[in-house]
Amino acid sequence: MVRMSAEERRESVIRAAMAEFARGGYHGTSTEAIAKRVGVSQPYLFRLFPGKKAIFLAAAERCVEDTTRMFAxxxxxxxxxxxxxxxGEAYRKVVSEQPERLMMQMQMYLAVAAADEEGDHDFGESVRVGWMRLWDTVHLPLGADVDKTTTFMAYGMLINCLVAMGFPSEHRVWAGMEPPEHREGRS
Structure with a gap:
């Protein structure tokens, strides 16, 4: 049996946390569930991360980083x-192959709203910084056109909402997400 390094174990915790937080959100996910998914004890988890907030922020950062890299x-x-x-095609692929990434994005936004309301603005600042990197990654290839970037990001949020609500891929609400040449016969 090959032992994982601390960095490999940390990476496995981040991936497990993304899956758990995507499903249960910040407040609905226990560190025990994350530790169990990874196959480590909670005390070991807290040797890698100082607390649940740090785990969530690492998972949020990874989610944004993965999405930014995908668009780049x-x-x-x-x-x-x-x-x-x-x-757009890359995001459609994520919708079909990694819907948990979209759910993690939604959980990030909810967690930031709750933290801001509770007075924890540092929590949201970290997520906002990552989101701005994502915005810039999309914005530049679109010719730094604010309208095109806004429209692209708005469609992405709509997609996230439709996935979160569980609309099946063949439902008519998805018709507007497809390129016009693929919309024939859907209404």
């Missing part, structure tokens, strides 16, 4: 409409 790779060497189409 999809749009590499492209601009304008070609970049838009490539990033």
């Amino acid at each position: 790779e999809a749009s590499e060497g492209l601009e304008g409409e070609e970049a838009l189409q490539a990033m």
